[in-house]
Amino acid sequence: MQNSRDIVYVKRQIKELIPGDIVLHPVYRTDGLMLINQYKTLSADIIQKIVYHLPAEMPVIVAATQELYEQFIENRQYGNKQYINLLKEAVMEYNKLMTMPLNIVSFLDSRADFQALNQSSAVEENYKTENDYQIATPEKNHKMEDDYLSSLYKFPLFWTFENNLESLRLKNRAVEVRKKLLDIIKSNDILRNSLNQIKNYKDILLIHSINATSISLMIGLTLELTEEELIDLGITTLLMDASLTKLPKNTFNTHLQFSTKQKELYQIYVGFIKAMSNDLPMLRKESIIYGVLDYYEFYNGEGYPKGKKGEDISLFGRIISIAHFYEEKVGGYFHSSGTKPREAIKLVWENRSKKLDPNIVDIFVRRSNFFKIGESMIIPEYGRGIIVGFEDYINSPHMPIVKFEGGMTINLLRKYKNK
Known part of the structure; x- marks a missing residue:
């Protein structure tokens, strides 16, 4: 003892x-x-x-x-x-x-x-x-080592993101897709070694990569992507962050301080995927290539590098942009404390038709459990509460009426309008 x-x-x-x-x-x-x-x-x-x-x-x-x-x-x-x-x-x-x-x-x-x-x-x-x-889950499938795969096993969002999905069918699909994605990573040394570079590079990049991948898969499931498309989406999201490990760490720190330096990063993304595709034929798929090429495009046509607009932007590019936008806002990725989850979702909603695809945002919000009557919701200044209704679900599904454990009921839409 x-x-x-x-x-x-x-x-x-x-x-x-x-x-x-x-x-x-x-x-x-x-x-x-x-x-x-x-x-x-x-x-x-x-x-x-x-x-x-x-x-x-x-x-x-x-x-x-x-x-x-x-x-x-x-x-x-x-x-x-x-x-x-x-x-x-x-x-x-x-x-x-x-x-x-x-x-x-x-x-x-x-x-x-x-x-x-x-x-x-x-x-x-x-x-x-x-x-x-259960705790046994990782040990049944993987020897717990200090690698990227073990980090995936430990992240609660990655292991439970199906809980945020609306239907049992989507939840079951999420479990199967996650298992298939992990099996592919485990069986492919080139892919696994590339992801291990994230683990050994910077904590904030490790966190960002797993969070963004989990969110991308949730979005993809609500859009009814096939299993193959979901696997490709997950790999694309993961490898975009793996590409940043090619930057010297002081350059990456500059990127975190000055988030507008997107043109330099764009070339890093493209060069990394191009080089890896020589050894990994799976990366030569059009959906993966354009998922990387279109990441900085905006839905309103004001993005980079081609100024693509609307559905001319690849589906993967539009999905990954939403996932990164939310994670960067809530996670404080760019040298800030970040915003609270509710505020980050509000920013996503407000950027519909600007940076982000309004249809994908709308489907994701309505087919996930983040804002449903009877679901729990936590607002740090008030604590835990239950969603009891909406004043305007059609236009503001992210602004529910919440009854908190202390007895207080707050209409978030009115509270936001009064600010």
Whole structure:
């Protein structure tokens, strides 16, 4: 049994975090997308981002210094019982706020003993979700290593995005598509190695790539794409971010600070896919090629490089643009704290017919469960509530009337108009 004097981590509340703390588990937003990756050293800016997105009382487990973090890793404390119990408590606190349930596997170090955890009746009893997503899931299919595929297994949105879809049929299709995509990545060394470059490059690119891919697949499912089209869409979205690993890191940091430098990145995307297609014939498909070529085109014709307009822009290009737009807004991709999920969806809705395809946005909003009567909704300043109606669902399906647990009912459409 480990002596308490040897424990090198501490549980803090978010309001107690200080620069230099090293967070020992990922931190997730209320919509299930990752906000901060595991083992990130916190700066004042990063703490500000966490505070913006999550309540001040939420628990975070940290090592207070680099030396303590190194001891945590060296002594493999990521797998000891006391630490796992703290993570369980954190999962329970997070799930009080999440719009989709988190599982402890999304918090663990990939080197932790998954088999031992699965033998714990407490884990199985307390952390099984409605769709039976169990801790054993990754271990059954993949040896947990420090690679990109293991990161996919741990991301809660990637593993549960079907919960956001409207019908059982779409949910079942999502499960099959995800399995097929993972099988393709596992069986293709060239593809897997390209994605591993993201894992070893920058945390923010890793987070962005998985979040954007999950959103792209959700959109594609609501548009009734075939299984083959959905797989191609997922691969296209993943590889666009893999191409950025060819940039020197200081150049990538400049990209994050000055998001308008799209022409330079366009050439990176195109060159990377062209080079990879020599070894991967699957990338020579027209849908994948034009998904990359059309990424910077705007629905209103004001984009780059051809100034394409409307449906002249490829379907993949239009889908990926929506996924990236939302993720970049909510995730603070471009050196900002980002916006809250509700505000990001509002921005997506307001950019219909401008940057984004209005028909795809409309179908996605109406065929997903984000805004449906009876669904839960979380607004940090008010807490968790239930959608009870809409004042104008035809024109504003993203602005419901919400009754919160404290008894307050708010019409978001009127609240927004009064601002």
